[in-house]
Structures are given as C-alpha cells and as structure tokens.
Amino acid sequence: MTIYTLSIIDKRIETNDTVTLVFKQPGLKKIAYLPGQYLTLIFKINGRRYLRPYSLSSTPVIDKFLEVTVKRVPHGIVSNHVCDIVSVGDVIEVLQPMGDFVLPNAPKYENYAIVLWGAGSGITPLFSIAKQVLHSGHCQVVLVYGNRTIDNVIFKTQIEILQQQHPDRFTVWNFYTQLDEAIQKKYCLKGRILPDLVLNSLSKNFDLTESLHYICGPNGLKLAVKKALNTYTIHLEQIFSEDFELVKNDADFVDIRTQFVTINQNGIDKVVEVVKGKSILEAGLDALIEMPYSCQTGNCSICKGKLLNGNVKQVLPKHPDLTVDEYQLCCTYPLSSEIVISI
Ligand SMILES: Cc1cc2nc3c(=O)[nH]c(=O)nc-3n(C[C@H](O)[C@H](O)[C@H](O)COP(=O)(O)OP(=O)(O)OC[C@H]3O[C@@H](n4cnc5c(N)ncnc54)[C@H](O)[C@@H]3O)c2cc1C
Structure with a gap:
C-alpha cells in the first residue's frame, strides 16, 4: 500500500458545513485515479492516529489538483478537525486511491445513460463521475440529488455551470425536505427522493434497460432506488452503490x-x-x-x-x-x- 504526502494548496468553503481540500499532486509521479474512487486521509489528533476515506470530488481528465470534499458530521472526530483545524500549507499523508465505485470498462456500456442518485455529501463521487462522462462521453447524464434545503447543496454553482454547458445531455432533479413553496422550478420537488417518479419520467425519454445507476447516500435511499430499479428489470451489474458508513442490522x-x-x-x-x-x-x-x-x-x-x-x-x-x-x-x-x- 503506497502512502503519499500531499500539501494542501487551497481550502474552499462549499456550504456552511462542508469544505473542499485541494491537494497539490506530487512533483515526480502524479497520483492516478478513476472518477468515483476515494483517498484515505491520515491524521494524528490528540495523540491518536485516525484514517478516513474521502471520495475524490475532482476528475482526473479535467482537474489539475486532487480534491476531496468533507461534510461535518455531528461529534465526528476527523470531519470537524478538517472543517475547523486543517489549513492551507498543511501536509497530510494519504493512502493510494482505492474503490470500485467507478465506470465499467466495457464497450457495451459506452452509450448507456448514467443516472446518479445521491443525498448530502454522497454527491462527491457522483460529481466526479458526472464531470468525466460529460467531458469525455456522449450519453445522457441524470443527477438526482436530495438535500434538506437549497443552502445545503454542495457544488450548486458548478452543477449549474455544467447544466449550461450540456443542456441536452445533463438533467438535474433536486429534492428538498424543506423547500420554500414559492420556488417553482422544473425538476425541483419537496420531500425525499422519489425513485419511482424519476424513473417513470426518464423512461419516457430513453430506454432504461440501457442505463447505469450509481447510488451514494443513506441506506434508505439505496434500498428505495434498488427496489424501484427492480421493477424496470435493470440487471444488478448495472447498479453500483457506495456506503459512507457501516450499515448495521x-x-x-x-x-x-x-x-x-x-x-x-x-x-x-x-x-x-x-x-x-x-x-x-x-x-x-x-x-x-x-x-x-x-x-x-x-x-x-x-x-x-x-x-x-x-x-x-x-x-x-x-x-x-x-x-x-x-x-x-x-x-x-x-x-x-x-x-x-x-x-
Ligand atoms: C468510501 C467512503 C467514501 C467517503 N467519502 C466521503 C466524502 O466524500 N465526504 C464526506 O464528508 N464523507 C465521506 N465519507 C465518510 C468519512 O469517511 C467519515 O466517515 C466521516 O467524515 C465521519 O468521520 P468522523 O471522524 O468525523 O466521524 P467519527 O468520529 O468516525 O464518527 C462520529 C459519529 O458519526 C457517525 N458517522 C460516521 N460517518 C458518518 C457519516 N458519513 N454520516 C453520518 N454519520 C456518520 C458515526 O456512526 C459516529 O456515531 C466516506 C466514507 C467512505 C467509506
């Protein structure tokens, strides 16, 4: 397992509880990664060593630097340390990129639509995948993104810019559990993500059997999306999911x-x-x-x-x-x- 030492060259505030750390690539050999993979950050806090994985929100073909985006978890040791203490100029050890929440490497999927289902900080790997596909592919990309309020949307401006750049290929559905009734926009709905409603709408635009689905969010979202996909006979190998925490039963x-x-x-x-x-x-x-x-x-x-x-x-x-x-x-x-x- 390779360990790299990276310098933080920028720290961007995304929302009131989320920041992006921007790392300079190593001078000699750049760190290669795939959209959807994560970096494991290593910290020493109060004398104890902590390792935490964070999905890369940057995209290898587009972004010069490595970026991870961290949302504060109530009472969380590392996420609060990153939000409050870590600063530009700090040097941090990371494990080599890992993870299999990535685009399949099979030609048969080349033109499949990509549907990205996420909530809260679950946007991070999805954002990297969306940028990659919009930049390099030709297929439709749909982002279905759930948040509490509009102010909680991570990468709000960057997502809007991508929509302007790819109006015919990139559709974004936003679900808000708290939404001002006055806001009436297409694909902007109050409540939790409704997978059946979205899939019903998508099925009118393209053949859902030719689509790949990436889910990153709470277990409830994963189960609801998988259940809805099941009724459209979408094969299991077309569905990918990433858990940010261990789901205990x-x-x-x-x-x-x-x-x-x-x-x-x-x-x-x-x-x-x-x-x-x-x-x-x-x-x-x-x-x-x-x-x-x-x-x-x-x-x-x-x-x-x-x-x-x-x-x-x-x-x-x-x-x-x-x-x-x-x-x-x-x-x-x-x-x-x-x-x-x-x-
Ligand atoms: C593959 C992978 C990729 C990840 N990518 C990202 C990312 O891009 N951005 C990001 O912000 N986080 C991401 N995470 C989550 C991240 O690794 C940490 O788990 C999270 O930051 C909490 O760490 P902590 O030290 O602050 O909390 P801890 O001190 O470990 O936990 C404190 C409490 O919070 C609960 N908790 C732990 N994680 C979460 C969570 N994610 N949501 C809600 N409650 C939680 C724990 O059960 C515990 O009760 C990812 C996790 C995995 C496995």
Missing part, C-alpha cells in the same frame, strides 16, 4: 457477547475487550493498537486479520481476496471466548 448481533480478544501484531499479543456492538477493529483502535484499515464499511480488505483460535462472525460479505480464515475486522464480531487474531 440489529439481527446480526443477537448472538454476540462482550468478549476479550487477543490481537497479535508482529509477534506481540495484546488483549482487548470487545464490548458487544463494537467490531474487533474498533476495539483494537480504542486500545491504541495501530491496526491497518481504511473504509470501515466492509468494502476494502486492508483491515484483514487471520483467525488463529475461537469463532468470529463477519456480518458483511467477505472480500474475494480473503482466505477462509481471514476476516475484515471492521465488520467482524466475537462469537466465542479465547479468540486469537493475527494482523
């Missing part, structure tokens, strides 16, 4: 108890208490073990650990690169006593 935890787990790193054992509900990764980090990790959503496999004794439960599907006795510790919980894991 209470039913997965009924057989989990608080346990002590031994974590072996470089031959040294450390016993940590894994309180019910916490993953083995979370417990290890709380015990200040420098465990490798990135996405914390069961997507990447950086946090893998090898089970040497006992039983554990991974609540999300295993990464295909892992062997039978390897687990992604961000979504793995203790099922027995006397668990030993090596990392």
